Amino acid sequence: MTHSAPPPGPDSASTSQADVDAEMAAITAAYDASATVASDPETQPRLNYPPYRSSLLRHPTKDLHHADPEGIELRAPVFGHRDVGRLESDLTIQDGGEPIGERMVVTGRVLDGDGRPVRHQLVEVWQANSAGRYIHKRDQHPAPIDPHFTGVGRTLTDDEGRYTFTTIKPGPYPWKNHLNAWRPAHIHFSLFGTDFTQRLVTQMYFPGDPLFALDPIYQSIVDPAARARLVATYDHSVTQHEWATGYSWDIVLTGSHRTPFEDVEEEIA
Amino acid sequence: MSDLAPTPGQTVGPFFGYALPFTGGEDLVPISHPRAIRLHGTVYDGAGEPVPDAIIELWQADEDGRVPQVEGSRARDGWTFTGFGRTPVDDTGHYSFTTLVPGAGSVGAAPFFAVTVFARGLLHRLLTRAYLPLDDEAAAADALLGSLPEERRDTLVVRPDEHGFVFDIRLQGEGETVFLEHGTS
Ligand SMILES: [Fe+2]
Numbered sequence: 001m002t003h004s005a006p007p008p009g010p011d012s013a014s015t016s017q018a019d020v021d022a023e024m025a026a027i028t029a030a031y032d033a034s035a036t037v038a039s040d041p042e043t044q045p046r047l048n049y050p051p052y053r054s055s056l057l058r059h060p061t062k063d064l065h066h067a068d069p070e071g072i073e074l075r076a077p078v079f080g081h082r083d084v085g086r087l088e089s090d091l092t093i094q095d096g097g098e099p100i101g102e103r104m105v106v107t108g109r110v111l112d113g114d115g116r117p118v119r120h121q122l123v124e125v126w127q128a129n130s131a132g133r134y135i136h137k138r139d140q141h142p143a144p145i146d147p148h149f150t151g152v153g154r155t156l157t158d159d160e161g162r163y164t165f166t167t168i169k170p171g172p173y174p175w176k177n178h179l180n181a182w183r184p185a186h187i188h189f190s191l192f193g194t195d196f197t198q199r200l201v202t203q204m205y206f207p208g209d210p211l212f213a214l215d216p217i218y219q220s221i222v223d224p225a226a227r228a229r230l231v232a233t234y235d236h237s238v239t240q241h242e243w244a245t246g247y248s249w250d251i252v253l254t255g256s257h258r259t260p261f262e263d264v265e266e267e268i269a
Numbered sequence: 270m271s272d273l274a275p276t277p278g279q280t281v282g283p284f285f286g287y288a289l290p291f292t293g294g295e296d297l298v299p300i301s302h303p304r305a306i307r308l309h310g311t312v313y314d315g316a317g318e319p320v321p322d323a324i325i326e327l328w329q330a331d332e333d334g335r336v337p338q339v340e341g342s343r344a345r346d347g348w349t350f351t352g353f354g355r356t357p358v359d360d361t362g363h364y365s366f367t368t369l370v371p372g373a374g375s376v377g378a379a380p381f382f383a384v385t386v387f388a389r390g391l392l393h394r395l396l397t398r399a400y401l402p403l404d405d406e407a408a409a410a411d412a413l414l415g416s417l418p419e420e421r422r423d424t425l426v427v428r429p430d431e432h433g434f435v436f437d438i439r440l441q442g443e444g445e446t447v448f449l450e451h452g453t454s
Pocket of ligand 1: 186
């Protein structure tokens with residue numbers, strides 16, 4: 001029996017990669033020519049990024065409105081070992097057998113904008129398996145499901161704000177943004193800070209991925225230095241002898257509005 | 270002010286359904302709680318169509334206006350109010366939390382629920398507030414509501430219904446919800 005690529009389905013978009021590339025290049029050129037590119041570079045993705053088709057009807061058209069954080073917004077939910085099992089940070093031991101793929105360790109620190117560690121806070125991850133397939137009913141990619149890999153992990157940061165996961169390197173996968181669209185391999189991360197306003201969901205990528213230039217989700221962060229912050233570093237000091245490769249990736253949340261005084265107060269209390 | 274550049278956000282994508290939701294995420298209190306209320310609504314896109322692949326988080330004070338700082342949101346014991354909830358919308362874009370009415374606390378500020386929206390197609394999470402119903406005078410006195418024209422202000426105020434409150438979220442277009450930034454990029 002031979003396998004071949006399925007013909008494009010009715011919901012496959014028909015725009016070519018070249019057309020999407022041209023759209024992305026035009027946005028990049030406009031950004032590079034803008035007056036603020038050097039003095040005030042963008043740090044977040046554009047909410048309105050037409051090359052990512054699903055953003056068209058789902059981005060606010062009005063500017064975000066400034067609000068000084070108040071009350072509840074100055075604190076974050078608290079999680080502990082009641083909420084997160086100690087083994088949930090190892091995605092390779094969850095389902096009664098060993099998953100297929102490149103075993104890897106990913107570790108880093110969660111910091112606030114002032115460089116203070118975010119301690120004892122929840123970090124959640126989810127990812128495709130080594131073949132690029134998620135265990136999700138909506139994932140129709142005809143790549144094999146790995147019965148020993150759910151692709152879901154959780155942990156709490158330690159006293160230094162450090163998280164560590166053991167997992168399998170995810171594969172790239174196709175999606176329906178345009179014809180022959182592929183996502184670079186990535187791990188989804190969900191993070192909390194000390195303030196609810198620091199809430200972050202993002203994606204970690206791998207160095208040197210040839211799909212970066214082609215991916216509208218990655219390119220929606222139009223500033224090259226900003227999007228490079230999503231790329232982990234291969235780190236041989238994290239690699240484990242005859243066991244797993246290692247990657248390092250630190251995460252910086254936006255600034256906390258809590259003053260050092262408030263933190264001291266809390267530690268005394 | 271911040272020294273380090275922040276790590277950018279990215280969309281939650283379509284495949285969070287087996288990772289982020291957790292059992293009881295939508296029930297900050299059991300439905301049998303004597304003062305349980307419902308906070309619910311629908312997420313709409315710019316065409317007025319419901320968004321079926323969003324996930325909503327709720328973070329709020331307790332009835333006395335105190336900010337909960339206790340663990341147990343992911344493993345609720347049924348007795349402890351942790352103040353945090355998370356629920357995906359259903360196929361009709363609808364979400365529903367069972368919770369308590371947040372109190373004003375000693376400061377007397379207008380109480381609100383802090384709400385975060387994630388969705389496929391939404392490249393960075395959106396933060397907003399769902400205020401309890403309040404009169405014009407109180408709204409004008411609130412730092413945020415007072416800074417908004419009346420028609421936009423209304424997008425941040427819940428509407429009472431039979432069991433609690435309705436808070437619809439419009440990502441784009443007519444009646445677009447006011448989304449917030451807090452000055453730290
Ligand atoms: Fe993904």
